[in-house]
Amino acid sequence: xQRINSLFRMVPVWLVYMGGxxxxxxxxxxxxxxxxxxxxxxxxxxxxxxxxLQLLVATLAITPLRRLLGLNLMRFRRAIGLLCFFYVxxxxxxxxxxxxxxxGQILADILKRPYITIGMAGFVLMLPLALTSNGISVRRxxxxxRLLHRLTYPAAFLGALHxxxxxxxxxxxxxIYMGAILLLLALRLPSVAxxxxx
Amino acid sequence: xxxLGGTAxxxxxxxALEPNSWEDVTTYCNFYEFGxxxxxxxxxxxxxxTEPWSVEIDGLVERPGSYSMAQILDxxxxxxxxxxxxxxxxxxxxxxxxxxxxxxxxxxAGVQDGAKYVAFETLYRPSExxxxxxxxxxxxxxxxLRLDEAQHPLTIMATGIFGKPLPxxxxxxxxxxxxxxxxxxxxKSIVRITLTDQQPQTSWNMANxxxxxxxxxxxxxxxxxxWSQASERRIGGGLFARREPTLMFNGYEKDxxxxxxxxxxAENF
Numbered sequence: 001x002q003r004i005n006s007l008f009r010m011v012p013v014w015l016v017y018m019g020g021x022x023x024x025x026x027x028x029x030x031x032x033x034x035x036x037x038x039x040x041x042x043x044x045x046x047x048x049x050x051x052x053l054q055l056l057v058a059t060l061a062i063t064p065l066r067r068l069l070g071l072n073l074m075r076f077r078r079a080i081g082l083l084c085f086f087y088v089x090x091x092x093x094x095x096x097x098x099x100x101x102x103x104g105q106i107l108a109d110i111l112k113r114p115y116i117t118i119g120m121a122g123f124v125l126m127l128p129l130a131l132t133s134n135g136i137s138v139r140r141x142x143x144x145x146r147l148l149h150r151l152t153y154p155a156a157f158l159g160a161l162h163x164x165x166x167x168x169x170x171x172x173x174x175x176i177y178m179g180a181i182l183l184l185l186a187l188r189l190p191s192v193a194x195x196x197x198x
Numbered sequence: 199x200x201x202l203g204g205t206a207x208x209x210x211x212x213x214a215l216e217p218n219s220w221e222d223v224t225t226y227c228n229f230y231e232f233g234x235x236x237x238x239x240x241x242x243x244x245x246x247x248t249e250p251w252s253v254e255i256d257g258l259v260e261r262p263g264s265y266s267m268a269q270i271l272d273x274x275x276x277x278x279x280x281x282x283x284x285x286x287x288x289x290x291x292x293x294x295x296x297x298x299x300x301x302x303x304x305x306x307a308g309v310q311d312g313a314k315y316v317a318f319e320t321l322y323r324p325s326e327x328x329x330x331x332x333x334x335x336x337x338x339x340x341x342x343l344r345l346d347e348a349q350h351p352l353t354i355m356a357t358g359i360f361g362k363p364l365p366x367x368x369x370x371x372x373x374x375x376x377x378x379x380x381x382x383x384x385x386k387s388i389v390r391i392t393l394t395d396q397q398p399q400t401s402w403n404m405a406n407x408x409x410x411x412x413x414x415x416x417x418x419x420x421x422x423x424x425w426s427q428a429s430e431r432r433i434g435g436g437l438f439a440r441r442e443p444t445l446m447f448n449g450y451e452k453d454x455x456x457x458x459x460x461x462x463x464a465e466n467f
Contacts, residue, residue, distance in 0.1 A: 032437055034436075038222040038226035039289060040437045041431065098438065100441075166424065168234070169234070
């Protein structure tokens with residue numbers, strides 16, 4: 001594990017930001033060029049949303065990975081969290097600008113449709129997290145910063161719930177994300193004294 | 199379009215409908231037996247055996263039995279119908295179908311007096327249908343119509359699109375097309391047609407009765423609980439396609455509204 005950790009130490013954080021944002025551009029280009037199929041708007045919306053969920057799982061996995069396996073990825077946690085917020089924002093923008101288009105219907109959807117209300121609530125919870133994901137905020141907020149960033153947990157749950165609720169029929173994929181997120185949240189319960197595996 | 203019946207001709211020619219591309223129609227499909235992704239049917243439906251094929255027509259009919267595709271095609275005259283196709287998910291297409299009126303097929307079997315509904319079933323063959331490994335729906339896929347809806351001249355059984363045989367992902371070799379209802383009513387790859395005196399069970403209604411009614415007529419004033427049905431997006435318009443208003447009965451109001459006279463369409467959604 002020491003060797004893996006020192007390998008990861010050689011990866012500069014800016015590379016994670018660059019590499020993480022790359023798919024956003026590639027997907028948008030694919031949407032323009034027709035590579036996302038006959039209905040690129042829904043496809044792009046779905047791809048961005050799914051990337052956000054994957055990054056959500058990744059940020060939540062960092063602490064358990066260190067505690068259970070001794071794998072230290074803490075240096076990348078802020079980058080992964082901010083990338084997650086970036087993809088949630090892309091997902092929301094595609095929905096607002098390309099998908100629904102009409103302001104009246106956007107507002108009606110947010111209020112009337114529970115899965116959209118829940119998705120929006122998750123986004124709103126993430127806003128203060130993204131805004132305080134910088135060194136200055138960490139220093140200024142001190143102990144309150146850690147408390148504030150526990151908002152990650154309800155935000156993650158809402159994100160997974162949003163996906164479960166929009167599925168048509170009984171579908172496996174949203175439930176897998178929900179299961180992974182619930183497991184990663186359960187690992188944080190104070191009553192769970194997890195042994196170190198490595 | 200020479201063979202069109204009166205009402206159908208009116209509906210089809212009122213505004214010249216520009217069909218979607220072959221690519222749009224054959225790559226963007228819902229056929230959950232092959233997976234829930236829009237591209238899954240095009241990717242996996244090729245393995246479905248469609249020859250030989252026969253349709254069991256039973257229930258309240260004079261001549262129940264197994265009708266082979268050859269038998270059916272021998273007795274029917276194919277014609278072109280260009281219809282709007284509106285999915286319950288709020289996207290739409292225009293599809294140039296070839297087929298025959300369902301009422302002609304029902305007459306082939308002879309409808310008994312007591313029949314009030316028609317029930318349909320899709321092929322259920324797990325070895326050729328990877329999507330059925332998951333209980334997304336209670337297989338086999340089932341649909342149903344009221345007899346007068348089934349006998350309406352706009353209701354067809356399609357065997358082709360764009361002048362070619364139906365690709366498997368579009369419901370080969372024989373599918374229903376009911377242009378004024380949401381797309382899931384237009385059941386694909388039909389192996390059984392049953393005339394009954396009771397409203398049949400239908401798959402999406404069984405899965406979620408609050409969201410999918412038996413009638414499922416296209417209606418911009420009755421929203422799906424999770425999204426608005428007031429507008430739709432035509433497939434094929436690219437990343438910046440505008441939404442268009444959805445038409446009552448998908449634009450076939452003049453032809454079919456009489457079927458539902460006096461009915462509360464919000465109640466019977």
